[in-house]
Amino acid sequence: MIKIENLTKQYGKFTAVDNLFLEIKEGEIFGFVGPNGAGKTTTLKMISTLLKPTSGNIFIDDIDVSKNIKEARNSIGYMPDFFGVYDNLKVDEYLEFYADIAGLNKADKKKMLGELLELVDLSHKVDAYVDSLSRGMKQRLCLARSLIHNPRFLILDEPASGMDPRARVQMKDILRELKRMGKTILISSHILPELAELCTSIGIIERGKIVISGTVDEIMKKVSGTNGVRIKVLNNTEKAINLLMEEPLVSDIYDNDNIIEFGFSGNEEDMANLIKRLVLKEISLASFNPLQSNLEEIFMQVTKGDVE
Known part of the structure; x- marks a missing residue:
């Protein structure tokens, strides 16, 4: 859905984004990670048509953004890291203002605003003044604003910044729901575990270039050469360890009573065959789970800068 080629942004002699390549498939939630000054926000603004690239191309559904800005904007919903709100407006008035800008007719506007307020869990605040909302509520309201024209592609710059844990959980639930609705989402955040x-x-950017990208597991495998696995055995722990030591795709075995962790460099079919061999050797497996990779x-391994 999104294809970026040779994207560059220069400010005088300083290169903020340097010949960047990136591709985001339809329906993805793509995480954009990088140290301070890496070029994340600059890249998001160029994709959003708010900043003109020095050179390079951006395509959204095969639309050349530089040549069809108006058409591209119809497909984009942009939520900046810093957004303005009109404090003297009520929540419904605030969204109606942006619905009028988007050109929604009266019937569509009423239906859309009701659905958006329900989506971001602000229906109960429809008559509240914007300046009375908590930070988390204001950010959800800004997200609703970016969805007014029903875009297919969302660009969210630090959407959970400054939120308390409960508000971040609410935001994650909303983003998952948007994915289920078919939205493609590009999200920049410094909250790496989330x-x-x-x-x-995930795409990790440093000094204006993507240094590595893929799923978290794919990136972990590229960096370390293995994926982590944890198994729990009910019997024959020592026998299980000896069998694992004979496996060429297994490395770095760690034993903690009946919990065994190890690195695995094979694919899903290799994993299935390993489970089968353990069972055939009368190893009773209570669980067999991939370890969650530590983003x-x-x-820290692939960048030289500091985390934001």
């Missing part, structure tokens, strides 16, 4: 949990793919460790 990106690993939420995103289908913060990956980030």
Whole structure:
């Protein structure tokens, strides 16, 4: 759905984004990660048509953004890291203002605003003044604003910044629901564990270039060469360890009573065959689970900067 080629942005002699390539498939939640000054926000603004690239191309559904800005904007919903709100307006008035800008007719506007307020869990605040809302509520309201024209592609710059844990959980639930609705989402965030949990793919940017991208597991395998696995056995723990030590795709075995963790460099079919061999050797498996990759460790390995 989104294809970026040779994207570059220069400010005088300083290169903020350097010949960047990126592709985001339809229906993905793509996480954009990078240290301070890496070029994340600059890239998001160029994709959003708010900043003109020095060179390069951006395509959204095969639309050349630079040549068809108006058409591209119809497909884009942009939520910046810093957004303005009109404090003297009520929640419904605020959204009606942006619905009028988007050109919605009266019937469509009423239906859309009701659905958006329900989606972001603000129906009970419809008559509240914007300045009375908590930070989390204001951010959900801004997300609703970006959805007014029903875009297919959402660009969210630090959407959970400054939120308390409960508000971040609410935001994640909303983003998952948007994905179920068919939206494609590009999200920038410095809350790395939440990106690993939420995103289908990750791109790590440093000094204006993508240094690595893919699913978290794919990136972990690229960096370390293996994926982590944890198994729980009900019997024959020592026998299970000896069998694993004979497996060429298994490495770094760690034993803690009946819990065994190890690195695995094979694919899903290899994993299925390994489980089968353990069972045939009368090893009773209570569980067999991939370990959740640590995005913060990956980030520190592939970048030289500091986390934001």
